[in-house]
Amino acid sequence: MRLHVDQRHERVLELVRDRGSLRVAELAEELGMSAVTLRRDVETLAARGLVERLHGAVVWPSDRPRPAPAAAAPPGAGLVVGMVVPTTEYYYADVVRGARETVEAVGARLTIGLSHYLPDEDAAQARRLLSTGADGLLLTPSWERGRPEAGEGLWAAEQETPVVLVERSAPLGHPAARLDRVRSDHAHGAAEAVAHLAGLGHRAIALAVQDSPTAPRLRVGYGAAVEALGLTPVTPSPLDAVPSRSEADRFERTLEYLCEGVASGDVTAAIVHSDADAIVLIPRLQARGVRVPEDLAVIAYDDEVAGLADLPLTAVAPDKHAVGAAAARLLLSRLGVAEPGAVGADSRAAGGSPAARRHVDILPTLRVRVSCGAAAAS
Incomplete structure (x- = not known):
């Protein structure tokens, strides 16, 4: 189908704009036009200042900005x-x-x-x-x-x-x-906490964790580190055998467990999951006469809010x-x-x-x- 003159001009401008310059013969072949017709169209466009003719080529005018090439779609577009x-x-x-x-x-x-x-x-x-x-x-x-x-x-x-x-x-x-x-690797995180406390001289380290998907791996890492470092095994938290019935029950039983351990001399340090629990427990320990860290060194687990406590908490921070x-x-x-x-x-x-x-x-x-x-x- 033959193009109307305005359509031919638009196609010529589109191709020259996109490519910057084209030889007249190549342009005529691509558009399916005779060289005579194309030269006539190019002369018309050049007279209007829309293109420039240069040694048998059609060139986009240097004083007219060309549109930036379309950005490639990002690799995940549409997913x-x-x-x-x-x-x-x-x-x-x-x-x-x-x-x-x-x-x-x-x-x-x-x-x-x-x-x-x-x-x-x-x-x-x-x-x-x-x-x-x-x-x-x-x-x-x-x-x-x-x-x-x-x-x-x-x-x-x-x-x-x-x-x-x-x-x-x-x-x-x-x-x-x-x-x-x-x-x-929560097991590794718990083991790192045990190793740090052992490096500070603690031999009897307790683990107080809430019932959660994280707890089993914390117990694995804690137990492995205690054994590998030859530390003194301590009585497990009662929550390990009988999970808490409520938050109040968890705090009360954990508080009693840690206070009794400190009073008997069987516990000098503890790893508490989570740091939100540790923030609740430490004032209660202090109210019972347990000084942190003098009587009980504490490392929290999660590090969501540990640094915001009034006594900033050392914490294991999963990334x-x-x-x-x-x-x-x-x-x-x-x-x-x-x-x-x-x-x-x-x-x-x-x-x-x-x-x-x-x-x-x-x-x-x-x-x-x-x-x-x-x-x-x-």
Whole structure:
């Protein structure tokens, strides 16, 4: 179909504007026009100052700005990452923030589902996110001990879309153990706290933890460090055998446990999970005549608010932001997307086969303040 003269002029301007310059012969061939007709059109446009003719070429005028080339779409444009977490408060606020920043850095979008630790709500939220377009899932199931019991969590391993477990793991042999996962190494964090207290001369160190998905790993790390360092075993917290019935019950029984340990000389230091619990307990200990850190050195776990206590708390700090970011990078790699400037896991191994699954443990750090009595504390 022959173009109207105005349409021909518009096409000529469009091509010259985009490319900067073109030879007349090349332009005529690309537009399917005779060289005579094209030269006539070019002369008309040149007379109007819209293009310049130069040695058989058509050139965009130097005094007229060319539009910037269209930016390439980010690698994750159009992708949606679904994330199911128990809550976006306290610990998980930073986990979600790390995931969100990583997902948005590649042009993808993060959508959230909250389980509030309700039974079966994890699966329901995952189904909802998938039904509304999520291409992959970051999952923190509400497993009471941080890992599924027998027959629990099978649905997570049955998803057709990529799934990465966040701050959770499954026991060997469980189908979910084959999933990618990223978690804080809480056992290492507890062991670091024990080692720090032992370095300050403490031989009898108690562990006081609330019933939570984090607690089992804290007990593992604590027990391993006590044994490895040859420390004096202390009577376990009564909450280890009989979980608390309420927050008031937890504080009361933990307070009695620590006061009795200090009074008998059996306990000189304690690791308390969480730092919110430690902030509640320390004034109660002091009211009972237990001085911190003189009579009882304390290290808290989580470091959400430990530095804000009136007696700043030494605390183990899991890098929640790094966990969320690493989990998002791993999921994005399964979706074929790499974070700009990052060297991440490739979703395909050499030869095009799927890359091996990854279990990533991120080590917490110890932040020394006043409550442990360290000479280096500020």
